[in-house]
Amino acid sequence: MVALSQLLALPDLGLRLLQSGPGDPELSWVSTTELLDLSEYLEGGEIILTTGLTLEADDPRWRDFVAVLSRARVAGIGFGIGVNHDRVPAPLVSAASVYRVALFEVPLPVPFIAVSKAIAELMRADELRAARGALRAQQRLLDRSRGDQDPAEVLANIAQVTGRQLGLLGSDNTVLASTGGFASVRDSVGTEYISLDAEGSLRLAVVGDTPLSPEGRSVIAAGSMVLGMGLRGDRLEETRERERWERFTAGLLSGREQPHSLAILNPSLQLPALVRAIAVQGTAEDISAWRHRPRSGLDRLIAASQSPPRAAGLALAWQLCADTDAAVEGALKVAANHQLDAVVGRSAPVTNTALSYRSASTRLRSLSVTAPLYTAPRTPVVIWADRDTPLLDALLSMGDPQGTEEGSRRRALGAHVLGPLSLASSELAEHERHMLRETMSAVFQADGQRGPAATALGIHRNTLRDRLTRIERLTERSLADADDRSELWFALRLEEIADEG
Structure with a gap:
């Protein structure tokens, strides 16, 4: 200047x-x-x-x-x-x-020309000083990138040259590092966001309402490279850290892990009081890209599905997020960017995360198993368990789903309807009971149409007919009767959910 x-x-x-x-x-x-x-x-x-x-x-x-x-x-x-x-x-x-x-x-x-030349010379000297200062700042940043330079130190160096307030934001918009005055001006008009990776999960926020000089922009570019390299870090350690978070998340979803165990992974983080489990489904490649994107904070609460894929080429994974509009919308936006369909479970206390997990699991059947594989371009589907809750889920949400007495009642009711086909019965060999239960489920999913059901099971229609005849004899209920069909479906789901719990 x-x-x-x-x-x-x-x-x-x-x-x-x-x-x-x-x-x-x-x-x-x-x-x-x-x-x-x-x-x-x-x-x-x-x-x-x-x-x-x-x-x-x-x-x-x-x-x-x-x-x-x-x-x-x-x-x-x-x-x-x-x-x-x-x-x-x-x-x-x-x-x-x-x-x-x-x-x-x-x-x-x-002469006036002498004044003009003097001003031009002053400007050239000033530009040269600015360029030299920017070059020195870039050299400092790049030289230190070989060591363990703290992100806050990088931001301080950038701020010293540019006069801007800066913040480093994680995938869930948490502030990982910042300059001293960033918090007070974070949402100001004129904030520029610079992605530090291809997924946009790490961003540099630069606050200021005046144009940056070319020298200032060059320093920010150098600092962005240093931050990107430093925060991506060693791939092996990242893999180990992700696996630890995935094990913890899987434990929360199943009910085997307690929320206070989060302190082992990050003592400074706290889980929200209410959470939602979100199931994401798509091609194996898209699920892998979604799981391996850089994450920070509570955005790391993801887990691979323990169930086999619903179709060849498909994969399923889970994410746990706070029950807030911003958190859920952010998670769904990332899933959509990876071409993943999603099922959002019911809101549940973090101490009973399994309740949200089960509600989402129930609605997974509503997702197409062919659209992610063969439809392009496509708009990913989002299903909300609590906005279109099946009667069964509504009934099961009453009482204490985790209680031993409640689970025993469900199993007893299921066994009363299913008889020898019940998981609690020992009248049939396990493989035979599994075959008949699978046959009954296939018929229900095919809306009672025997042709599609036989195709899904990979059997002949006559074989399907013989199995259904046997199911009706063992349960003493007719699949042609609407009330009997409802009872059988209800009993199957009761036992499945009781078994999950």
Whole structure:
């Protein structure tokens, strides 16, 4: 930045300040003119050089001349004496005082071209200093990238050169590191976000409402590279850390893990009081990319599914997030970016995460097993368990789903309807009971149509007919009767959910 005071301080020019303006304005350019109004050609910060050729010493239009330049926010007016006027006209001095525009005298021996060259030289020197300072800052950042440079130190180095407040944001928008004043201006207008990785899960927030200089941008670019390299870190350690979080999340979803165990992974993090389990389904490649994207904070609460895929080429995974609009919408947006369908479980206390998990599991059958594999382009599907809750889920949400007595009641009710097909029965061999239960489920999922059900099971229609006849005999219920079908389906789901719990 070149200030007016630097120009006035050059001894070879002999410039004399007659009227000061507000502060010490920054110079952007210099212009020589004898026009009375050149506001259309000004952008602010210019030095205007004139000899007053078109105005007499006592002309009242000096006031209009200065008023126009004041509105254009010029840095100052340089008046050359000894050409058209022996001294600076008094009305010009008076107008400069009224409008608070800097006015200085250019003596006769000094041509305007000398003033222009002096300003150009000052600007070149300033640009060179800025470039050297930016280069030194970049070198410091890049040299230290070989060691363990703390992200806060990188941000401090960038802020020192650019004068900006900066923050490093994780995948769940938590602040991983920042400069001192970032928190108070984080949501200000003019915040620029720079992605530090391909997924956009690590971002650098730069706060400021004035344009950055080329040198400032080069320093931010160097700092962004250093932050990106440092935060990605060693791949092996990242893999181990992700596996630890996935084991913890799987334990929460199943009910085997207690929330307070999070302190082992990160003592500074706290789980929210209410959570939602989100199932994501898509191709194996898309699920893998989703699982391995850089994550931070509670965004790391993901887990691979322990159940076999519903179709060849498909995969399933889980995420646990806070029951807030922002958290759920953020998780669904990331899933959609990876072309994944999603089922959002019911809101549940974090101490009973399995309840949300089971509600989402129930609705997985509503997701297509072919669309992710064969439909392109496509809009990923989102299903909310609590916005279209099946009657069974609504009933099971009553009472204490985790209670031993409640689970025993469900198993007893299921066994009463299913008889020998119940998981609690020992009348049939396990493989035979599994085959008949699988057959009954396939018929229910095919809306009672035996052709599609036989195809799904990979058996002949006659084989399916024989199995259904046996099911009806063992359960003493007819699949042609709507009430009997409802009871059988209800009993199957009761035992499945009781077994999951």
